[in-house]
Amino acid sequence: MKNYGFESVNLTKGYFFDKYELNRKITIDAVYDRFAESGRIEAFKFNWTPDREDLKKPHFFWDSDVAKWMEGAAYLLKKAPNPELEKKIDDIVAEIKKNQCEDGYFNIYFTVVEPENRWKNRDWHELYCAGHLFEAAVALKEIGKPELLECMDKYVGHIHKVFVEEKSATFNSPGHEEIEIALVRLYTATGNKKYLDLAAFFINTRGTEEDAERSSYNQSHLPVREQDTALGHSVRAMYLYTSMAMLAKETNDEALFTACKNLWKDVTERKMYVTGGIGSEAIGECFTVPFDLSNDRAYTETCAGIGLMFFARAMSELDNDAKYADIIERVFYNGVMSGLSLDGEKFFYENPLEINLFERFENRYGKRRLPITQRPKIFSCSCCPPNINRLLASIGNYVFAKGDDVLYINQYTGATLSENGVECEVVTEYPNDGSVKITARGIGRVAVRIPFWCDSFKINKAYTLDKGYAYIQNDESPIEIDFDMPVVPVFSDARIIHSVGKLCVMRGPVVYCAEAIDNGENLHALLVPEEFSGVKTEKCEKCGLMKIQMDAYRTVSERGIYSRKAPTYERTALKLIPYSIFANRGESDMCVWFRRIYSLCK
């Protein structure tokens, strides 16, 4: 299938629309303001010198932060004018134009702070920053601003000279992947094959004999077509795998597609949290071994979740399987949106599935490595906030896709589509309610995704099921679907020692959590029968999703630290909120997985 771009999609109502609007009204400016305060915008003026104490010294990944913000801002401008936003972009682009080196090189850090160290260290993010600038350039071209693309085309020429012709850099492929995605996008935006060839060069060089300092940390331990296990830094991995899938599509590369399928399977069937979060280990922000998914130490960077959405979308273009849109749904509603506060101004970099405040031990010998418990407005390494800007500004990219005379409905949210005579309208309260009404015109068939969480549904038309989609002949009359959306327990693979013997609560695609602020101290003392009872749902006005209350038990234990007497229990009401909105009411213990009462004795 080919996904429709957000430019052809209008979000009309519901969660996608609300988050799009939050980004448009609040988050895009909040990130810009933090970047201005932190010197990231000023840095594009190239004024820093060691004696300028009035200026913040640039950092070698600042280009990428601002580039991602510009990309997101450009997407917003595609949909609606915003002179202020436009001026901010124009000013930055003007500085880039002014300060780009004669030879095409552009980097606000290396040109200003360490000009002698250009292309000296694979881990210094130069190609990563270039990639994000290229993606911004593509976005700006789409709104009639080709200047940045002209600059970046020169930069591509320089990179081609250094890496392909001269091989004069100390390395042959990026230490942090990203430019591969950007180059494929430059190719699809311009049709110029030189971009695709350079993307292929970096992807194909990676992990080969020629590649310098091969390391699983940045997925250069093996040639990419031989990789079948997700290893190393999770964001790097997602960006590489995404670019592999994009290149496989453009070049019909079966071997590359096979590697992508193996990596996809490893990530989503062995190394992913129920929230869709990935990269469980803080040491190196890494993947580890299968089923090593600690809840309280979970790293699960917001950017890794966004990267998984990119990977899934790229895979869906190679394989008409609903499982890709299923993962997009799982991670977007849970492990990605947890990265943004309800007020749209604060961000999580790490997204733990459990917080136990009492465990935050520290003494003069050090502290335990545990995720922070409140969202800050910015990080010194602030990659996630602008990634949320560009994701939400382009979230319309994930709703519809086109196959051979078939319109795929991948995500259910209030939206309309209009492109080349294909029209569609989706009316739904999803994910708060499972009924969806779809009206499509100018297309022979409609394929609706049967969500991964759904055990039972009704469609008012005949359909045939294939790889998670229900295919319906389109007579252009409304298609009415009703997905049963009960509150259900979900159980993990027993090999996940941190959630075995427990259950988590989901309703539709939304994973729920309990906070101490609603349920009292020691959430671990809560015990949930696997047959739910007393379930009540209520709309949470603040987040637009449903809150849940249900019967549970609480362990009563004042029998001495170790006792022959089994603990007793008292009934309690378990109050649950969507995982994505935890930590919006101050510091609190939180957990997603609850000890379950087994029915073995029945």
Next chain:
Amino acid sequence: MKNYGFESVNLTKGYFFDKYELNRKITIDAVYDRFAESGRIEAFKFNWTPDREDLKKPHFFWDSDVAKWMEGAAYLLKKAPNPELEKKIDDIVAEIKKNQCEDGYFNIYFTVVEPENRWKNRDWHELYCAGHLFEAAVALKEIGKPELLECMDKYVGHIHKVFVEEKSATFNSPGHEEIEIALVRLYTATGNKKYLDLAAFFINTRGTEEDAERSSYNQSHLPVREQDTALGHSVRAMYLYTSMAMLAKETNDEALFTACKNLWKDVTERKMYVTGGIGSEAIGECFTVPFDLSNDRAYTETCAGIGLMFFARAMSELDNDAKYADIIERVFYNGVMSGLSLDGEKFFYENPLEINLFERFENRYGKRRLPITQRPKIFSCSCCPPNINRLLASIGNYVFAKGDDVLYINQYTGATLSENGVECEVVTEYPNDGSVKITARGIGRVAVRIPFWCDSFKINKAYTLDKGYAYIQNDESPIEIDFDMPVVPVFSDARIIHSVGKLCVMRGPVVYCAEAIDNGENLHALLVPEEFSGVKTEKCEKCGLMKIQMDAYRTVSERGIYSRKAPTYERTALKLIPYSIFANRGESDMCVWFRRIYSLCK
């Protein structure tokens, strides 16, 4: 009560006897040999100079390692001659005599390596090393070798001059407590009050305005009488609390005794593992907050368990309560003896309650802080091995105690007592069997401890219960006790998030564990009904304790990483071994706490 010293006690049969013999035949020489190989013995010759590459550079805690070994060796010599062992001691003492400074100072590191840095840093263990040398001196005096005591008396004089008269050191009380215990022991061994006064000086100075660099890490955050929460380094804490209890007894200091009772309560009711292990945090080898008792990250240093036995024994002399002997029993059979391999030659410094080999993640950015999984023969910081030497050589110290015409039986093991006309014989297979036969002469009453784990027992005489002891009028005919010793589940306080919802298995004082080598991979998938069935016990010839087999279930989970379907279970036989002998058959996953099946649905 007043505990009888091991010199009046003969161990005849059973666990205490077996471990005493293992130490006498194997461990005492194994530790000496490792210390010889590592240069610790040679260091007493004071031959090291920067240019002597043939010699190992001494470390500032080496005095204490060798002193603890000498103390243990002296205890063994008290019971039976051993010319080889005696010569090793005599040679070390001769070097000490020869190399002690004119002014009485003695330290194999500071005299040889950094003479200019004497008494400059509270954390450099000088007073700690002195204390262990003093304890060795007391032990040697008891076997007719007063030379070391004569040397150490000079050293005490020097310390008194520096700390009390001149106050010329950069600190006022030890950074690692221990000397306080040693000084009280010097006092009781010699009757010379100057030792007691110096002990009181260090204890009373601690944490006061005058004390330098006050820190909870070494329990100097508050004056000792104001301390009621166990904080900081757990071994330091145990040594301080022990000395506080000893001083309180010698000086009838009620305020000090009250502080000891509060600290005892905090340690044993809020900060102790079911094995009796204490000090859960590796960062600083520390106590943390109540109920923070992670199983896989448990630090629980062997020395801290031994220190808890010292503290308990000292408390028992202030308060005729069986709870002190209960804790000695809990920690000795479990969290202390786990520190020694079955062959008597290898040691654990840390004693985790859970091992998951797959979690041992490491990459170029670091590794997870988890305890090692196999016992080495020596550590660079090798405090635990000689502590085991001296503990086992004097384990007879814990069996009997004397009150006002009453003989207390604190530990049940094959043993005889003979001192000042009081005679006693204990015949039992304990802890493998609960029947105990006691014959006592020359004493009016016998008080037998009803163990903490015992719900039901029979005694063939009339008795009155008080603070965990059954008091029996002694007609000198055999007292026959039968403690019911079933295999039972034990439940933790629900505030311990790492064991809530789980159970552990105990029989008598012995805590059991499962190893993957007996039970297959993923011990977390095991599920144990709270009513045990199919229980079989069998003597483990290698360890002298009982092995257990019982019915359990194993979670079968191949339903995808997250599933609506609840896992299914298959019956399995759970094979358990005493916790203290884990990791004697190579690397293996291990766990003590098992998920339990609740009976709530009944």
